[in-house]
Amino acid sequence: MSKNRVKEGLRGHSCRLPGQKRSAAWRSCVMVFRHAWIYPVLSTLCAFIAFFVCYGIGVAKGNVNAWLPFISDGGAVPPQSCIFGLFLNLSAVFVVITVYLRHRQYMTFYARCSSFTGHWRRFSIAAMFSGFLIAVGISLVANFQEGRATYFWHNIGAMLAFWSGVFYGWCQIILAYILKPRMTPLWLNHTRTGCITCATFAVTTLFVCLLAHPFVPKGTSPKPEIPENGIWLYEPGHPRYVNHIMTTFWEWILAIVFEVTVASFAWELWDFDVELKVTRKDEVRNEIFDVKTTSSKMDAAESDRK
Secondary structure (H helix, E strand, C coil), X not given: CCCCCEEEECCCCCCCCCCCXXXXXCCEEEEEECCCCHHHHHHHHHHHHHHHHHHXXXXXXXXXXXXXXXXXXXXXXXXXXXXXXXXXHHHHHHHHHHHHHXXXXXXXXXXXXXXHCCHHHHHHHHXXXXXXXXXXXXXXHHHCCCCCCCHHHHHHHHHHHHHHHHHHHHHHHHHHHHCCCCCCCHHHHHHHHHHHHHHXXXXXXXXXXXXXXXXXXXXXXXXXXXXXXXXXXXXXXXXXXXXXXXXXXXXXXXXHHHHHHHHHCHHHHCCEEEEEEEEXXXXXXXXXXXXXXXXHHHHHHHHCCC
């Protein structure tokens, strides 16, 4: 393994000699992973595989209409449901890692800054837990796939992922604008602001269409019972077709915009290292993960202070 990628440092390490007591032997081991940026990229990549590969298989097999199914429709029927569940679960894992590292970034980058004390520190912690809720929602969507028996929990997961995602995105934008020196350049934060604004509009429109049915003509018969596989197939000319298309269109916009925002966190993580420290149980330690900044990122932030 290349030294430029992963290095292992042994701090306080000593080889255990014959007859030597265990407590005097190995102390701790530190591994530094220099590619923390890959976690948000992997999260987005796994999500896009689940979205688009399953959509393609569903269209090819005739399970869904090409224009335009819900994202989850593509993962409602085997074999694409297996791909859908696998890659969304992987995406959820990488989301957890990403939001934790983002919080650790703030803790490390602003460790000596008075601006990151008190309420802003708690604000970052709250944002981190909202990020964890995103992963919970994604996992529910992945494991409780569309169907009559799982419809309730699938929708709970989707709502949790979507609303928590929008909340987390706004939290990151607020932190990036308020805290000085800036860890995120203004052009990138402006771009994220546009993305999350779009996501906010999309999630609002999505749930208005789902719950209020504003594009369904008056006098239309009540919605029939949920299909066994959970897939609603509407053809052009059906009274519910326009409302269905508006709902699915904004769901796709919301999911894509949010995943692009997650991938953008790779920019800040590019110059940060992830340090994993393994110690004995009787060793005193403050933290398991430690995110370290490089001097280049600090210098860029200092120049952006004004």
